[in-house]
Amino acid sequence: MIKINSLLFDGHKILAESRTKSPKLDAEVLLSSVLNKDLKEIIIDKKLNINQSNINKFKELIRRRKCGEPIAYILKKKEFWKYNFYVDCNVLIPRPDTEVIVEETLKILNNNKKYFVLDVGTGSGCIIISLANERLNLMCTAIDISKKALKVAKINAKMHQLLNRIKFYNSSVDNFFKGKYDLVVSNPPYISNLELKYLDKDIIGYEPLISLNGGLDGSFVLNKVIKKSSSLLKIGGKLVLEIGFDQKYKAMSLLKKNRFFINKVIKDYANKDRCIIATKT
Numbered sequence: 001m002i003k004i005n006s007l008l009f010d011g012h013k014i015l016a017e018s019r020t021k022s023p024k025l026d027a028e029v030l031l032s033s034v035l036n037k038d039l040k041e042i043i044i045d046k047k048l049n050i051n052q053s054n055i056n057k058f059k060e061l062i063r064r065r066k067c068g069e070p071i072a073y074i075l076k077k078k079e080f081w082k083y084n085f086y087v088d089c090n091v092l093i094p095r096p097d098t099e100v101i102v103e104e105t106l107k108i109l110n111n112n113k114k115y116f117v118l119d120v121g122t123g124s125g126c127i128i129i130s131l132a133n134e135r136l137n138l139m140c141t142a143i144d145i146s147k148k149a150l151k152v153a154k155i156n157a158k159m160h161q162l163l164n165r166i167k168f169y170n171s172s173v174d175n176f177f178k179g180k181y182d183l184v185v186s187n188p189p190y191i192s193n194l195e196l197k198y199l200d201k202d203i204i205g206y207e208p209l210i211s212l213n214g215g216l217d218g219s220f221v222l223n224k225v226i227k228k229s230s231s232l233l234k235i236g237g238k239l240v241l242e243i244g245f246d247q248k249y250k251a252m253s254l255l256k257k258n259r260f261f262i263n264k265v266i267k268d269y270a271n272k273d274r275c276i277i278a279t280k281t
């Protein structure tokens with residue numbers, strides 16, 4: 001039998017030696033998942049004995065984390081906005097930055113109107129599911145070019161009992177012609193080819209390239225989303241986009257070219273331009 005404290009010490013040491021960013025917390029989170037206990041419990045209860053089967057499970061998770069696999073993929077879950085989502089290697093791990101999209105979209109919506117909303121590049125479904133959970137007056141559609149991502153989004157919609165309120169389509173945005181919308185939201189892949197080369201191995205080695213790759217200057221899919229939204233949106237409809245920290249001017253110019261009025265650009269929690277809202281004129 002080994003006690004929690006000595007197991008945590010070993011796990012922490014292995015992760016620290018492999019330059020994992022938060023080795024202590026990661027070891028604690030992984031052990032708490034193996035033992036199916038709260039993080040608080042394992043921090044307080046450090047003298048508890050662990051049986052051999054759980055020791056082996058923990059060592060395997062530490063091995064995976066040491067190789068760079070993100071915690072969210074190891075645990076198959078991630079919190080976003082106020083909710084839990086199932087995630088696997090077929091979808092981008094929802095980021096706190098993207099919560100700005102949810103926050104800003106909720107400010108636009110009023111409670112007395114019915115809205116037709118489209119989420120382009122839904123991935124795990126984190127944006128559209130959070131919005132649908134917050135507001136009952138949304139009729140939602142979500143598309144993704146990746147069949148595997150869409151499968152994950154549907155798992156999440158089922159988990160949140162929203163399968164009857166969100167229609168899913170496997171389609172690239174440029175081939176999507178269904179419906180007219182009051183609102184389009186999108187967090188398109190926006191990392192440029194050059195930036196892709198410098199991404200952390202935890203990201204580039206594990207997250208789907210199709211969810212990151214924005215082409216030569218990062219705006220390949222962004223451009224498609226803006227162009228297509230121009231025909232999918234009703235006049236006066238809103239487009240809420242997540243953008244890369246250096247894409248504000250590029251996005252503004254594409255929006256103007258496609259006859260959008262720019263309402264505002266919003267910074268993320270790190271004070272970087274992250275979200276742009278525009279109206280179809």
Ligand SMILES: C[S@@+](CC[C@H](N)C(=O)[O-])C[C@H]1O[C@@H](n2cnc3c(N)ncnc32)[C@H](O)[C@@H]1O
Binds near residue numbers: 095098
């Ligand atoms: C940055 S991820 C965003 C995922 C999720 N919405 C989020 O915010 O966490 C971009 C998503 O767009 C999808 N995608 C990439 N190119 C696309 C295209 N041309 N049409 C539709 N979806 C696309 C990817 O498969 C991926 O799921």
